Amino acid sequence: MGVDVIVNLLPPEKRKRVILFAIACGAFFTAAIAAFGTTFVAQMYMTGQQSYDLEWPMWMIYLAIPAGSGLMCFRFPQVFWSYYRTGMLPHHSEAHVEGAEIPDALHPSTSPRIG
Secondary structure (H helix, E strand, O other): OOOOOHHHHHHHHHHHHHHHHHHHHHHHHHHHHHHHHHHHHHHHHOOOEEEOOOOEHHHHHHHHHHHHHHHHHHHHHHHHHHHHOOOOOOOOOOOOOOOOOOOOOOOOOOOOOOO
16 A cells, blocks of 8 residues: 655656655564564463453453564565566555456457347
8 A cells, every 4th residue: 555646757767766665664564563562462361351242251352463564564474575676566446356257259349249
């Protein structure tokens, strides 16, 4: 996720450095959240509190914070290395759904017209 209006105005060599710095900052931030979240979960474990609704220990519910941040922190170096090598950032099409391709026989551009 990023707002790149100003970044796109930069010359290509500076743009690459700014993007790599931003990715590194993202990795640092998510690593910090994962570390602080782990400390928080450990403290919640010691309290023995339970959720009234789920009847689960609260530390299990709050485990989403360090787990999610840890996974994001794992993804940042992958993107960093890929962008460093190729100069391309990952891009996902919102319109594409994996496994939902239209067979050629049903595709409107290849089917015969009647009429």
